Amino acid sequence: MEKVIINSTKPLYFIPPVSWFLGVYESEEWHLGLERQFSKQTLRNRSFIGSFQGAQLVSIPLVNQTTKGTYAEVKIDYSVNWQNQLCNALQTSYGKSPFFEYYDYLLFSIIKEKTEFLWDYNLNLLTMILRCLKAQKELSFVDCDYIDEELSSVISPYYQVFNDKQAFISHLSILDLLFNEGINASVFLKK
Numbered sequence: 001m002e003k004v005i006i007n008s009t010k011p012l013y014f015i016p017p018v019s020w021f022l023g024v025y026e027s028e029e030w031h032l033g034l035e036r037q038f039s040k041q042t043l044r045n046r047s048f049i050g051s052f053q054g055a056q057l058v059s060i061p062l063v064n065q066t067t068k069g070t071y072a073e074v075k076i077d078y079s080v081n082w083q084n085q086l087c088n089a090l091q092t093s094y095g096k097s098p099f100f101e102y103y104d105y106l107l108f109s110i111i112k113e114k115t116e117f118l119w120d121y122n123l124n125l126l127t128m129i130l131r132c133l134k135a136q137k138e139l140s141f142v143d144c145d146y147i148d149e150e151l152s153s154v155i156s157p158y159y160q161v162f163n164d165k166q167a168f169i170s171h172l173s174i175l176d177l178l179f180n181e182g183i184n185a186s187v188f189l190k191k
Contacts, residue, residue: 009033011147012071012122014060015047015129015173018189019151025189029138033147034119035071042149044071045118047173051093052162055169058086062118074118083112090175097161099182103132107175129174133186158188 009031013020020043024030038044045060061077087108094100110128115121123139130137157168159180169176177185 009142009144009147011035011039011042011044011149012119012126013043013047014045014118014122015049015058015125015175016043017048017151017171018174018177019153019155019171021174021189022152022155025135025186027137029140031140031142032123033144034141035147036143036145038067038069038071038074040067044122045074048171049089049093050160050162050169050172050176051089052165054166055172056089056093058089060118060121072117072119075116076114076118076121078114086111094161094175094179097179098159100179102182103175103178106132129178132178133174133189134183135186156188156191 010020010024010033012032045062047058048055049058050056059082061080061082063075063077066073066075090104090107091100094104106128107125110125113121113124115124127139151171155170158177160168160172160176161180162169174185177188181188
């Protein structure tokens with residue numbers, strides 16, 4: 001079967017990295033790929049947050065038997081308390097960041113939802129992130145076999161809560177930018 005490549009289509013990631021937003025932020029309509037085959041070990045159920053030790057991987061556990069089908073069929077595993085672990089990791093990493101208290105309760109309300117399917121969970125989280133960024137984006141969905149996952153490799157440094165302990169860490173989740181820059185995150189993404 002021939003792979004279909006849709007360059008303007010983005011994969012739907014779990015808390016996408018800042019680089020995911022670059023290049024498309026100015027677009028009014030975003031195309032998200034509804035993939036016919038779920039891609040394992042990707043940012044669809046993983047993300048990186050900042051910590052005093054560097055980039056920290058956080059992930060959503062999945063029901064293994066469902067990962068062989070389409071992205072929309074992949075189920076989240078709630079047999080472990082990963083949602084509280086994620087909220088605690090975000091609190092530890094960003095609790096002292098300038099804008100954490102402006103957004104934590106909004107994001108935590110979505111993080112703590114027990115949504116059955118990963119696609120729906122990620123879409124709910126992306127919708128809330130866009131709301132926090134005050135970004136009016138029209139989301140459309142495209143059935144596809146393959147999505148180019150190349151992310152921008154050049155990210156201009158911005159303030160990070162651990163700047164005094166380490167150099168700038170690129171490719172962290174959009175929450176890093178949001179918690180550290182607040183509504184100025186939108187200005188950063190438009191540059």
